[in-house]
Amino acid sequence: MTLQHPIIGGFSPDAGVYWSKLSAELSLTNAKQQFCWVLPAPTGADLGGEVSFTVPDNYSSTPVLVLRGVIDGTPANVLGVGAQLLQRDVGESVDTAYEAEDTASNSTWTGYADEEEYEIAITLTPSAAFVAGRTVLLRLYRDDSVDTQTINFLMTNLLFRYTEA
Amino acid sequence: MAALVDADFQAIRNIVRSEPAQWAAFKVWSMSKAQYRAAFQAMETWFVDGVTARPATSLKAALEAAIGATLTIAQVKLIGYAWAGWRFAAKL
Numbered sequence: 001m002t003l004q005h006p007i008i009g010g011f012s013p014d015a016g017v018y019w020s021k022l023s024a025e026l027s028l029t030n031a032k033q034q035f036c037w038v039l040p041a042p043t044g045a046d047l048g049g050e051v052s053f054t055v056p057d058n059y060s061s062t063p064v065l066v067l068r069g070v071i072d073g074t075p076a077n078v079l080g081v082g083a084q085l086l087q088r089d090v091g092e093s094v095d096t097a098y099e100a101e102d103t104a105s106n107s108t109w110t111g112y113a114d115e116e117e118y119e120i121a122i123t124l125t126p127s128a129a130f131v132a133g134r135t136v137l138l139r140l141y142r143d144d145s146v147d148t149q150t151i152n153f154l155m156t157n158l159l160f161r162y163t164e165a
Numbered sequence: 166m167a168a169l170v171d172a173d174f175q176a177i178r179n180i181v182r183s184e185p186a187q188w189a190a191f192k193v194w195s196m197s198k199a200q201y202r203a204a205f206q207a208m209e210t211w212f213v214d215g216v217t218a219r220p221a222t223s224l225k226a227a228l229e230a231a232i233g234a235t236l237t238i239a240q241v242k243l244i245g246y247a248w249a250g251w252r253f254a255a256k257l
Contacts, residue, residue: 016175027185027189040178041178041198043171043174043175043178043198044170044171044172044174044175045171072192073191073192073193074192074193074194074195075195076195076196076197077195077197077198114192114193147198148197148198148199149197149198150178150191150194150196150197150198150201151192
């Protein structure tokens with residue numbers, strides 16, 4: 001069975017990424033004051049933030065990172081996102097480079113519009129299989145080399161999706 | 166001709182972002198990142214060159230050539246006013 005759980009707690013933003021409320025970013029008729037992280041379109045460098053989570057005890061396989069949020073503008077062009085990770089066991093140093101990035105993008109916006117909920121998933125390919133109980137340090141971002149949008153993405157959740165044992 | 170850099174494009178965007186009505190107009194535009202950069206670079210070039218020589222084309226024509234798409238008068242004004250807001254705040 002596929003499970004997913006939120007890992008957005010403790011999200012540490014890059015400079016240029018900021019927290020806000022949906023109604024402060026969108027012109028809503030029906031106000032919504034939920035918290036969101038504003039991910040602006042990158043303009044020269046990858047732009048996102050970092051987070052850490054613990055691999056669930058019932059983890060088996062197929063790790064996927066899921067960004068959920070609200071589109072802040074008429075969607076067009078390419079939304080490109082990336083993630084880099086580092087799995088650490090107790091006794092392993094965090095002063096180690098992240099592994100190579102995994103990426104995802106979307107350029108088909110049929111059926112999507114401003115102010116709509118949206119989700120994009122990145123298949124993670126750790127160099128060593130995830131082990132239950134270990135810490136995963138993760139950096140996620142809008143990928144400057146791929147993303148050609150000019151609008152913000154309002155991230156309301158970040159999920160770790162996987163197949164249970 | 167001054168070439169705008171990444172920080173300039175971000176600053177212009179923040180200027181637009183700070184004005185709700187302008188940001189709302191910008192968000193529905195569907196302009197790509199490349200078009201956005203070409204537009205403001207063309208705006209910068211048109212103004213700087215125009216200081217000492219009559220521009221060969223109208224601002225609207227220059228922006229349309231840079232972006233590769235037809236613009237409405239409102240869109241031309243949005244680019245011009247955003248550029249002016251950035252220029253005034255950043256460079257004076």
